[in-house]
Amino acid sequence: xxxxxxxxxxxxxxxxxxxxxxxxxxxxxxxxxxxxxxxxxxxxxxxxxxxxxxxxxxxxxxxxxxxxxxxxxxxxxxxxxxxxxxxxxxxxxxxxxxxxxxxxxxxxxxxxxxxxxxxxxxxxxxxxxxxxxxxxx
Numbered sequence: 151x152x153x154x155x156x157x158x159x160x161x162x163x164x165x166x167x168x169x170x171x172x173x174x175x176x177x178x179x180x181x182x183x184x185x186x187x188x189x190x191x192x193x194x195x196x197x198x199x200x201x202x203x204x205x206x207x208x209x210x211x212x213x214x215x216x217x218x219x220x221x222x223x224x225x226x227x228x229x230x231x232x233x234x235x236x237x238x239x240x241x242x243x244x245x246x247x248x249x250x251x252x253x254x255x256x257x258x259x260x261x262x263x264x265x266x267x268x269x270x271x272x273x274x275x276x277x278x279x280x281x282x283x284x285x286x287x
Contacts, residue, residue: 160217160237163191169213170195182269183245190239192261210234231277241266249274 166189170176176195179185185194214220214234225233234240235253241262242251250266252258254275258266266273 158190158237158239159219160214160233161190161239163189163193165216166213166238167193169216173212174209182243182250182265182271183248185243185245188241188243188250188262188265190259190262192259192265194243194265210240214238229280232280235277236279236281243271244274248272251276253277253279255279 170187171178176186176197179194179196182188182194184196186197187195189195211225211230214237220233220237223233232253235256239256239259239262241256241258243249244251248270249272252273252275254277256275256279
């Protein structure tokens with residue numbers, strides 16, 4: 151079992167589900183081809199509204215604002231996505247091109263690996279691990 155509080159200090163499954171479903175209009179999906187986000191426990195969230203995928207993914211900042219740890223960081227365009235991946239363990243999904251976007255050297259959970267492998271999606275690391283948090287996986 152993953153100790154989410156220590157490894158991913160900006161991830162809370164219940165808070166993320168509330169943000170995703172109530173604030174963003176996302177729904178839980180069962181196919182990576184329909185997803186925008188893949189969580190550390192393997193839950194996939196896809197678009198249920200007319201919002202653009204890029205808008206949904208950029209809105210993650212609204213979710214992160216719930217955490218004092220995030221608000222204490224100096225966040226800018228150069229480190230934003232590094233913080234998202236490192237501190238939440240989330241994977242961004244681009245179903246149109248069958249890729250998942252991750253942090254460089256992001257350690258995926260076994261369930262994330264299985265979901266990605268089963269869907270035959272390609273990993274696309276795109277942002278640095280800046281090691282803001284203890285990364286123990």
